[in-house]
Amino acid sequence: MGIVLGPTQYGKAECRLVRIIRGAQRHEIRDLNVSTALRGDFAAAHISGDQSRVLPTDTQKNTVYAFSKVHGVGEPEEFGLLLGRHFVNSIESVDGARITIEEFGWDRIDGHDHSFVHRGQEVRTAVVTVAGHDAWVVSGLADLVVLKSTGSEFAGFLVDEYTTLPETHDRVLATALTVQWRYSRLDVDWAPAYDDVRRLLLDAFAGTHSLALQQTLYAMGSAVLAARAEIAEIRLVAPNKHHFAVDLTPFGLDNPGEVFHAADRPYGLIEATVSRDDAPDPGPAWT
Amino acid sequence: MGIVLGPTQYGKAECRLVRIIRGAQRHEIRDLNVSTALRGDFAAAHISGDQSRVLPTDTQKNTVYAFSKVHGVGEPEEFGLLLGRHFVNSIESVDGARITIEEFGWDRIDGHDHSFVHRGQEVRTAVVTVAGHDAWVVSGLADLVVLKSTGSEFAGFLVDEYTTLPETHDRVLATALTVQWRYSRLDVDWAPAYDDVRRLLLDAFAGTHSLALQQTLYAMGSAVLAARAEIAEIRLVAPNKHHFAVDLTPFGLDNPGEVFHAADRPYGLIEATVSRDDAPDPGPAWT
């Protein structure tokens, strides 16, 4: 029996990069949270403290900022590929890299050239994994909060001795979506693809008469796969943000789906994957 | 020398109320976080544990939900006035009430009748104070995040022995605004007033060439007072969310206002009040 070092990775997390593109008159803004993680032959750093193969996390941060100047950031998927390939190609001890990016949206204030208002809590995400000569891109969004005030049921479920939930044919359905989709190619026009997936998700949420959040998630995922051939797989994580109809009968009032308490915890949590049956192997795209 | 009970208040904080207005076809949604606080003669509860004059916080919560059914919620200012007056008028031991409301915005998904997407982090607020027959309304917004990528200077400041900051004539200016404004009347059309104040704040932020965040705040506040006669006073709290230009010279690169690190802490914090010189006494509106 011996004790051995298993998988490791290290990097600089949450580099908060704001990149201004200064046109003659009109500025553009990209607002990113960039995390790098390198994989490779770092056993000596762990076992004997020998740092000679370790590119400092401070250097990784510098690289993020310098690359944003030289190359711009473009779409987060592009910037992730650029950074990941740089580390793998230029540092001998590095054989893999994972670049994780969050992008925060800004809108112009009334069309102004250089004044912006933050769009909201929703976040666009990209996770780029480079291993040797290969690369994988997983795009996504987080904290997209949606609600249906009707058109949602939950009935016909399994009943055991601990079941007290009544069936319902009209409830509020609300969730804060985290969705990630894996591309099978890298020659994608990332920005319109993102916009389209977001629209498809919202349309499927709105357009599906829901018999369960599970069903809604599958409808959302399959709508994306049906429309976007370059996407191999989509994963959805959806807390069921319970809205409980308040019992107003003690006050002589009925409550036909009008007054709800929005609860914090506990919440249902539904996770689902929808994929193509001929999807290419994900390799290290997710892990 | 004796030990005495000083000011007290108690209530139910953060009642998360979602009110659906079910039209024939089309639903409306109001999403509120309502906190109640009652003031009055509660000394016995503190000193001897006698609860006979204490309306339970649970009852206050019930009242919030029941009133939302009977009266609707209307604008948060109206709902606050309704609740505050109810407690003061109907409970003998209560001589004052403070109702604090946050409202979260939702947009329709592509015009859909009953499907909505959460608008974002920005929050509309209302603080209603009732004391006897009088009432005060303070409306506001929180977490309105804005940024100018140019048109902001900071120079000519006081220098002492601990000053190392260089002057700048072109910087990023960003803040997360918390603004509250006190009305001098109660017969206000709350929703358009709110929309107008928000627009005035954004326009003043965008339109002011800033010599300091202090100056921008005053410009925002005075623009609101100039346009809205029913507002007596406005208070602004603005963290200066520092965006530091990254030094790229070690990499042979210049950085003419393009690459920034968005820092978390510390941050400047600027607080200002702008008022009319003939503003009516605020009474307990703020405290």
Add this chain to the structure above:
Amino acid sequence: MGIVLGPTQYGKAECRLVRIIRGAQRHEIRDLNVSTALRGDFAAAHISGDQSRVLPTDTQKNTVYAFSKVHGVGEPEEFGLLLGRHFVNSIESVDGARITIEEFGWDRIDGHDHSFVHRGQEVRTAVVTVAGHDAWVVSGLADLVVLKSTGSEFAGFLVDEYTTLPETHDRVLATALTVQWRYSRLDVDWAPAYDDVRRLLLDAFAGTHSLALQQTLYAMGSAVLAARAEIAEIRLVAPNKHHFAVDLTPFGLDNPGEVFHAADRPYGLIEATVSRDDAPDPGPAWT
């Protein structure tokens, strides 16, 4: 009618200062979050953008760090007085200062000379206000979470048409205390005073058979005033963190105070002040 600038203050918030005192062998650590705010004649900065009387918030931050080297930090009350008086005495445009400090505790790991483990969520606080030649100190603690699993009742309360809460003579009482106490003198031995107040609060919480959280707060506050002559006034803010006994009767089980759901929102919120009847005027200590 004219528009005028009202009260303002500005400063650097949340300077995260860790100060190591390196003894010959044994290190001490003070871990602070320091916020400064200056008051004075800053109207020109707001109205015309003239910064000539404005000491930059960056300078205030530098002063925090430099003073911690030259003077040490001592107790947070001392450090606050030192900083506040410095700004008021050395900067002509400054006539008042508010220094707010949070201190985070660390314990030695097994008596080790320079290795520490973070003590927890509880925070020691100090708010120092300097105005001209005068100064006020308000010490406190935040997020001290306590719970009684019995010895708490809530009964005999006022009942109106919206009351559904049953009386109880045995419930869980839990809260996360924020407490602040104002000293009437400045020649206080701050550290033992803090430790003693904290102990008095805990003992009163534990030792009081509670007929209401209101009563417990008053017992805590008056115990502190009874024991510490240098404290003029104490303010307590206590969310009633509801623990609801779960109804297990659908499963053929009783639940005599054993199984609880710890709810998040809404929560009762009780605020109380206890003071001496001859307490000196608070001046700007709290505002």
Add this chain to the structure above:
Amino acid sequence: MGIVLGPTQYGKAECRLVRIIRGAQRHEIRDLNVSTALRGDFAAAHISGDQSRVLPTDTQKNTVYAFSKVHGVGEPEEFGLLLGRHFVNSIESVDGARITIEEFGWDRIDGHDHSFVHRGQEVRTAVVTVAGHDAWVVSGLADLVVLKSTGSEFAGFLVDEYTTLPETHDRVLATALTVQWRYSRLDVDWAPAYDDVRRLLLDAFAGTHSLALQQTLYAMGSAVLAARAEIAEIRLVAPNKHHFAVDLTPFGLDNPGEVFHAADRPYGLIEATVSRDDAPDPGPAWT
């Protein structure tokens, strides 16, 4: 090409259970956050909305509370095994379960029988995975914040064109540890094992002269494996919470490791696994 449902799971997240054990005189408290997730044949729920094989998440919550009454909660690992096996054994459509538990610690107030003070931010964790007749236990802790004020170096690292970091032979090393360890057996005395692992981690952190956080993590992990034969593998995630020595030279002051700015973001993030070379296959323990 077809669209297919991939892996799914669903359950009730964050059931906040407080269990009081009422002895004749003295109470004990267990404070848990329990999340359940079921795996099995739920395709119909996703694809056609048929819920007949779906045990509601509400029922899962009920089961958590009811089991805590009937069986007590014991150690979180035991409670997780109990719940996980129940769902797999009693519900035909369920072939796997993942029970995730956080436990929050309380200390008695001065030895009091039923009054407690919350211990702090540190959390004990357990993740139990049941699949058919097998089960896996991963115990852990989260948010254990530790700091060394000396005895930490970072030098001899790889230098590329983006490297500006100077070497240091004396720095502050601080991190907020998330550690999880997988047991190779289930007949473990969970509470003393947890206490011992926690002590081993702290002792290794304190006792290791650190040449890098990587080295410290490996020392911590291997110390645990060396001492506890029943642990097959340990995973450590450690943000390098940077403490930057403040440059005081502009004020004529040196700073020999005394004054630090504790930065928020970005931070280094080091992840490592240490395992036995003959560790049994983890199966679904981690995924």
